[in-house]
Amino acid sequence: MSTAAATHYVSSDAIQRYTFHERVMHWLNALAYTYCLATGLAFYTPHLFWLAVMLGGAPTSRFWHPILGIGFFIAMIWMHVVWRSDMEITETDKRFLSNVEDYATNRDDRVPPQEKYNGGQKLYYWLMYYGTFLLLFSGLFLWFPEYISFSLAWVRHLMIVLHEVAALITIGGFIVHVYMSVFLVPGSTDAMIHGSVSRAWARTHHRLWYIRVTGGDPVGKE
Amino acid sequence: MNPTRRSFLKIGTGAAMASVLGFDLKAAYAESKELKIARTTETRSTCPYCSVSCGVIIHTIGDKAKNVTPQVVHVEGDPDHPINRGTLCPKGSSLMQDIVNDRRLLKPQVRRPGSDHWEDIGWDQAYAEIGRHIKKTRDESFITTDSQGITVNRVESIAWNGGCTDTNEFNYLAVKTMRSLGVCFIENQARV
């Protein structure tokens, strides 16, 4: 593990966390989501309408929002195919979640060791996964409201609220996700960009995974 | 002429930001779409359909300057007219489509005996042929006296059918010309 990594930003002890394929997948998903988020927020509240203007004008935003929404959905399905097995909630995750307060207050020593993804990440994943369906389903009604007869106007009303509630929930998750990956857990963003993390990082945050991929945990043995 | 869009003043998005905090105390106005008949030439006419005789105003482009061929851009009721007072029915309201209509006949045509199509014909040629037809038919069948020997001076082989929208003056011309030819069959939409 050696010379090739020399040109890398990550120390030579890096281990691969995300393949190139996974990273492309994540960022496409992120791009679509972010675009929908920005334009969606513009349509959502007049105070953020300027977002749509900055993104090429509101009519353009309205045009691309549902199309990128479909893109987001496809990316999400792709992600699901790739990550579904990694995302199954296990006993480990439940333990993590019961100790989430420790995790949130950075008392990481009290947090039980985690697999490649911890319970919180998995929850975020499922939140986004199901949120995507909700957004797509309600979004289709918003996309083509003219095909809903006036006698079924309540469907339109309901779908708008559903779309917004779903969006708000994903936004909540998204804020946490961005905060954690960019600020709270240094190295996370690097990982999603370059694909690898340091051994220490892996050992700290995802020890079970670390052990699995390194074949043991010489450091952790007490 | 006739832009379909309105231009709104000071309510564009940029300006919206300025007014977020309500700084702008000047009232916001929207400039309305241009009134398409603001500078047209108005001609008073009468609707050609039913007998209410609604007054209509035909709006044409241009101010009657020599170099302009007037084009009808709008037709509306004449508000001064005591009967219709500006109102028009669905037919009267659509008179512009009658004046400017691509189904209009634009040149004289003739269908020759036995033919299955129209041919173009010049006006002079048409007048010459029609004049000849009328004279021939009249001369062939003119009745100077009836069976009792009484002078009747009539023609029973030519008929005149006048339309509902022919003006009085035109009808008078028809009565003059047809009666002078001796035509008896002078009829009009008025009968049916």
Place this chain on the structure above:
Amino acid sequence: MSNGTLEIKAISGHAGPVAGRDTSRDYDVCKLIDVTTCIGCKACEVACLEWNGYPFRETVFDNTYQTMPDLAWNYYNLIRFNEHVAEDGTFSWLMRKDGCMHCADPGCLLACPADGAIVQYANGIVDFNQDNCIGCQYCVTGCPFNIPKFNHETKKVHKCTLCSDRVGAGLEPACIKACPTGCLHFGSKDDMKDLADKRVKQLHEHTSHKSAGVYDPPGVGGTHVIYVLHDIDHPQYYGGLPKDPRVPLLVRIWKGPLKWLGNFAIAAGVIAAATHFVRYGPKKVEEPKKEEVV
């Protein structure tokens, strides 16, 4: 060049108050539709098309005198024909001019996210500005009367402007001018209410229409298009006029509490994250000892 301007009272999708709102006087305009004198001649339909210069639509015969089943983006007003048999067997042929009601509390404007796409003038006219329209059709969702219509080609929504261009220049709307029987009337809202009330009184006293009434639904704050109906208790007989139209509750929730709650939640989320970061800082990686590295 323009011929007139109209003062703005409300703007869709607009952050903050409308500049200078209520700083000058204006009067509310109103279209009165006295259904009891409508003969369904469609002069209003044609006058509207002629004024707006819209192209012709291909229509098909559908066992009715009604021009087409519903309004269209380039067909702002439509007479709805209904053959109605009352319980006592009395037959009536009801004709109602359908079109934008110009609500005082317009659901379309409330729902519209696009800044300046829908404008309510101080005189009560609710007007769409297609330049700013984003084609989302939230106005369609917000409208309790099923009025705004979408143009698939241009992705813009249209509806009756109450001839804001004519009114701005001091003329009456085109449909009003054309109406042969005077079933349509135009003036200030006060005058039209007055006229409508008098007509209703007359119908009560001198005709068999004892349930006549004025349709000026309070659920949308009153409208700037009001009806006199023979039977105010059953507006639905007139081609689906809603009995008590309101801006849909969910739309109100969406544009009211939900919007503010969401705004707050998003802001709170961001602030919470920042606070968390300040309080706890980034997570530390537990650096292993050098020799332990494989």
Place this chain on the structure above:
Amino acid sequence: MTNGWIDIKNTDMMLIMGGNPAENHPCGFKWPVEAKRERNAKMIVVDPRFTRTAAVADKFLQIRAGADIAFLGGMINYALENQRIAKEYLVNYTNASFVIKEGFKLPDDGLYSGYDHDKQTYDKSTWNYEGAGAHQAPSGKASQSGEAPAPPLAPRQAPPPPSLPPNVIYDTSLAHPRCVYQLLKQQYSRYTPEMVERITGIPKDQFREAADMFTSVRKDGDMKKVATIIYAVGWTQHSFGAQIIRAAAMLQLLLGNIGRAGGGVNALRGHSNIQGATDVAGIFDSLPGYLKVPNPTDKDFAAWMTRITPGSSKPKDWDSFNYYSNTPKFAVSFLKSMYGDAATKQNDWAFDYLPKVDREYSWVHIWDDMYQGKVKGVLSFGMNSVAIGPNSQKTINALKKADWLVVCEIYPDETSEFWKSPGISTDDMKNIPTEVYRLPGAGFAEKDGTFVNSARWLQWKWAAVPPPGDCQLDQAILARIFLKVRELYQKEGGKFPDPILNLTWNHLDPNNPSLSELAKELNGRAISDVTDAPTQTTMKAGQQLPGFSWLRDDGSTSCGNWIWCGSWTEAGALTQRRGTDDPSGLGIYPNWAWSWPMNRRVLYNRASCDLNGKPWDPDRRQVWWNEAQKKWLGVDVPDFKPDSAPKDHMGPFIMNPEGVGRLFVPLAGMADGPFPEHYEPFESPVANLFHPQQNTNPVVKKYTSDMDKYGTPDQGFTVICTTYRLTEHYHYWTKNNPMNVQLVPQMFVEIPVELAADLGIKGGEKVKVSSARGTYIAKAMVTRRIKPMTIDGKKVYQIGIPIHQGYRGIQEDAGRESKTLANLLSPTVTDPNAYTPEFKGFLVKLEKA
């Protein structure tokens, strides 16, 4: 219209029947609505269908098409029975008190006295007033009423027709058994509510309610209120159409509603200028101003004048203005206008130049004669003959036999393309020898000139745009044709060229006569100085005359149409006036345009006052007698002799020789009886309940060629069909207008729900309607607006067809219509008075197409 459009707002009660003004005259219909809104006037609508008019009516009655006389007769009976009549008006302003000759018989068996079964005509000598003393042949003879159409022309060689007695026996107590009033009572006593129900299908309770409502204006002898009757071709287009209108006029006379603001009998003409066309004699049987055409019995001008100038016929103590006594002045001035210097006293004012006619040359006859090969050429200017007349296939087949056809039109129409009408193959065309010229004329916006509306207003319009393409003005086209013919006669001679060569043609541009020149000619001018004796004023030679009282029979004046004299005077074109003042508030607008005669807006307005010249209703006063000035004053122009004091008892109906309104029309006034009698339409599913042996009008005009077929219920034609227009369309014209096509894209047949259920027809499906003459195919409109009727216990269905389908039009050319004309169905049967075909109420069968 005796009154005018705006005047309807002054009414208290409306009977709208035989017309659908909301549909066909929407802008005029605002005034009935105004009366409802402003005066709480009631509106009764009687129609075979629940129409757009019915939609805003106070009362709607569904009547069987063609049962109108039964209904109106029932109304007359109701008014008489309940004394809902205007007694003073009736006695003094109508011929109710006149005594009728002995020997006159009412039509209990369907026939009046004097019927000749072989000739199917009446000897009308008993249809006359009883004269006091010996009959002296007065200078004039029988006349027609102002409203009634012209009588059929006297048969050749008949003895001179009987004339009205100058001194009529009368009985103002109305008790004389042979007085008009008693005969009227006797005639209509048969029209009981029960009978009305059996014939019209209107339940008798509903009928009573309507009759009570309408006649309520005369409740307890009150004379203030006024009722009007509004009709259109729903009455005219029957084989007894003129008599329906007569019945309405009689009802109005009984109620004292004629001559009054908000009253009258108001014909709503269907077209912009057919009133003008009739006024200026675009029809065979009159010359301009309703002068009767000369016939061969008129050996010279004097004889013609003697025949057509009526002498007054009245009770000796009464006075009669008898305005038609001026007929020679009008006739001479007309001939001077036609032939100018070529019309001299010496040559009898060129009397021989006028064709003498002794038979009917009406519309249906044109095609009948053409079908028989007699008519060889047709000039059709703005008239879609194939589509408009009855039995279109006969018209098409007739045109196939013509030598030439000249059509001046603005759109491709059915008439100019008759030779390629549906069903004619290219091979067939080879056998059609007709040479057809289609000349592009000018549209209304491209021409100036005047129209006369229903209210008799002459209004000038101005040209807005030049004709497009190679189109020419219609007057230029006609002028060029005429001048070509004249040139040929000048060069080559020919049969009797004199009238052609001598026709006046004083136009700055002979090839394109200006309509203002013609309008001035119609008004008339002084040829030499003319002085009005009473006022000692003089019109100089060449000056435009101010009114028809200036016309002379010595050749010193010329006038194209006497009733329009006063329309373009030295003061200019009064037809162009745009004064918007209405000082009286009655909607008279005396300074807007110009109304014939002499700008009078309500005809017979003397009748709006009582015997003493005081208005019946002071709130709606139109004219009144001013004792101090010894003359009639008014907000309208008095339609009366201005200085005739009330004590002279001059009758208000100045165009009648009697001076009074005719409840009984004497002599040749009507071809089919002095009183209207119910006859069945020529094709009817039921027998005449009054007299089954005389089912239809005994003097009905029908035709006998192989194309003239008539259907009976036995042949399966059991459904009554009526035809009409839609508000969105105008005859066969707007099918070229995309806007109108958009509103009603396809033509349809209106079918009652019950009939559709019987036949398994659903709305929108194609149906085939067949009559004995042809078939019509269109989509079904299944509706509750036409209900099945019970006629004398028998279930009868009616259907309706809007007439706007043709074979050239936007939808026709696009293949979206079946290209059948509604008039393929209608019969060649005409009213014997007005010669109008029976487009309303003929028999058909209906099936799925």
